[in-house]
Amino acid sequence: MELRLLVTFEKVATVLSFTRAAAELSYAQSSVTSQIRALEDSLGTPLFDRLGSRIRLTEAGERLLPYARQIIELSAEARAAVVDAEEPSGTLAVGTMESLTSYRLPPLLELFHHRHPKVRLSLRTTLGDETRQALRQGTYDVGFLMEPETEHPGLESRVLAPEPLVLVAAPGHPLAVKSPALKTEDLTEVQLVGTEPGCPYRDLFESELVHRTGSPPPFMEFGTIEATKRGVAGGLGVALLPRVTVGAELASGVLVELPWEPPFQLYTQVAWRAGKRLPRHLTLFIEAAVRLVREQTSYDGT
Known part of the structure; x- marks a missing residue:
């Protein structure tokens, strides 16, 4: 079996689409089809039902x-051991989410790029369920999660830090002057602003309010954290966000806690597929993530 045929087979098997596999491999679709047929012919059995x-x-x-994936990983490991042994190289597909990409990972990405310029990082923005599935399928090499659980079937993970959440509003919002502490019942009738469903803190917040009231709360949905913050600052409602994403706005008084x-x-975590043989550049990336994110959270107090 030729390695290139196994690479094409693994990609088609992962995305379950000849068209998408061709695009991701930069092949013509006819080339993907002919390579799969050649592999099927060499094995004497069909590999896909059409x-x-x-x-x-x-x-x-x-x-x-699973054998194709092991062979592909071993081939990459063998190449890394022989070629450019002194300087790591290769591509890392990294699954992450907006809040981490924008607020937690820039120091890691900058440092890793300058130290290991031959390693190409490909960031893919996805939410928890999609990231975990892509890691299990081998579509992503490594992923960053923000989850309440710290163990995930089929994955190995390292907890980088707790990720504190803060409820924010515009300074003139009625709840901003209410004292002392707010109860969850105080939030059941106010306008809420949030990111899309599937975001872990949005989903947990909504579940808590549903538990209290028995019905979904009124959410005004924005596509990004930046848009959510602007909506809150404009008096459209209150939002629950990671503290790291609103530090500047709280310090300047644009938002209040x-x-x-x-x-x-x-908990912010880094994860990869269980049992995966980690090439050197992936091991270095995970080690850098653990060190830098922990240093960052220790420094900023989050």
């Missing part, structure tokens, strides 16, 4: 997939 416009792995394809303590805790 169901109209959809495909799925056959039993033989399911059995081949409301006296409400979330009854849940999130």
Whole structure:
């Protein structure tokens, strides 16, 4: 079996689309089709069932997939051990989320790029469920999660730091002058501003309010954290966000912290597929993430 055929097979098996696999591999779709047929011919068995416009792995394809991934990983490991042994190289597909990409990871990305310029980082913005699935499938090499759980089936992970959350509002909001501490019941009738469903702190916040009232709270949804902050600063409502994302606004007085303590805790984590042989450049990246994010959270007090 040729390595290039196994690489193409693994990509098609991961995305379950000849068209998407061709785009990600920079091949013509006809090349992907011919390579899969060549692999099937060499093995004497079909690897995919064609169901109209959809495909799925056959039993033989399911059995081949873990071996294909091991062979591909071993090939990359062998190359790294022989070529550029003094300076790590390769590509890392990194799954992350907006709050981490914008507020936690810039020092890590900058340092790693300058120390290891031959390693190309490809950042993919996805939320928790999608990131975990992509790690299990091998689409991502490493991923950053912000989750209440710290163990994930099929993955290995390291907790980098707790991620404190803060409820914020504009200085003139009625809840900003309410004292002493707010109760969850005080939030059930106010306008809430948040990111899209699937965001871990948004989902946990909504679940807590549903538990109290029995019905979904009124959320005004914004696509990004920056848009959410602007909406809150404009008096559109209150929002629960990671403290690291609103530090500048709290310091300048654009936003104020409301006296409400979330009854849940999130942890920023770095994760990769369990049992994966880690090439040197991935090991270095994980070690740098653990060191720098922990230093950062220790320094800024979050």
